[in-house]
Amino acid sequence: MNTEQIISESIEKLIAYGPKLVGAILVLVLGNWIIRLLVRGFGRMLEKGNTDVSLRPFLKGIIKTLLQAMLVISVLGMIGIEMTSFIAILGAAGLAVGMALSGTLQNFAGGVMLLIFKPFKVGDFIDAQGYSGTVKEIQIFNTVLKTGDNKIIIIPNGGISTSSMTNYSREATRRVDWKFGIGYGDDANKAMAVLRRLCDEDERILKDPEVFIALAELGDSSVNFVVRAWVNSGDYWGVFFDMNKRVYEVFAQEGLNIPYPQMDVHVHQ
Numbered sequence: 001m002n003t004e005q006i007i008s009e010s011i012e013k014l015i016a017y018g019p020k021l022v023g024a025i026l027v028l029v030l031g032n033w034i035i036r037l038l039v040r041g042f043g044r045m046l047e048k049g050n051t052d053v054s055l056r057p058f059l060k061g062i063i064k065t066l067l068q069a070m071l072v073i074s075v076l077g078m079i080g081i082e083m084t085s086f087i088a089i090l091g092a093a094g095l096a097v098g099m100a101l102s103g104t105l106q107n108f109a110g111g112v113m114l115l116i117f118k119p120f121k122v123g124d125f126i127d128a129q130g131y132s133g134t135v136k137e138i139q140i141f142n143t144v145l146k147t148g149d150n151k152i153i154i155i156p157n158g159g160i161s162t163s164s165m166t167n168y169s170r171e172a173t174r175r176v177d178w179k180f181g182i183g184y185g186d187d188a189n190k191a192m193a194v195l196r197r198l199c200d201e202d203e204r205i206l207k208d209p210e211v212f213i214a215l216a217e218l219g220d221s222s223v224n225f226v227v228r229a230w231v232n233s234g235d236y237w238g239v240f241f242d243m244n245k246r247v248y249e250v251f252a253q254e255g256l257n258i259p260y261p262q263m264d265v266h267v268h269q
Helices: 003-048 056-078 084-100 102-117 157-161 188-201 233-253
Strands: 125-128 131-138 142-146 152-156 165-167 173-182 212-218 223-232
Touching (some): 125 142, 173 188, 173 233, 188 223
Antiparallel strands (some): 131 142, 142 152
């Protein structure tokens, strides 16, 4: 093949593919500009919707990647490249990667759901997956808890998002329940009056709803009362422990006996 033929064929190919190539380049440039505008608008929408700050980059990245992949496929199709086989290969590769990373993807999806629906926030005390603690971090793959004895528990988000979870800090108030017993023969009305007085003396116990005190059961060795009082969530444990201490002290002062398990042994001659 001589030089004239090479030049002639090159000119023919340039005439045939030149407009397509120029059009593809223009579409690529214009498409990237439109994608930036769309991603920027999507980011503003997330801000207005008060979407969690740590979730915004991930959602914007997913949208940008999907749009760019669609743009590249469109551009390659414009210049005459057959995309059917290419898309099939991409689909098979995506399926293989998805199966290999199924656990990781489940945790990622769980993290997205937690950050969107917010069943708990940093600082809440929760019970999840058999662990209890204060939420220290909500990451995209894991949730980090700090226990009362200063241990760090890392829980995958996939399990938290698909199972039961208890949030002790979600509501502003909580109910504290106690069960106190006196001996048979002690004055039940006096015991109830003492319990009422102790609840009235503790300013942390709320007046509304009213404190509930009732004789709950006649046990094997004690007459048992139930006490239910409402407190601010942050005062729960302080009120619980302080009331136990006060009842132990005041019952003794008032001549009310707190029974304890004992065994009588009778010896027959």
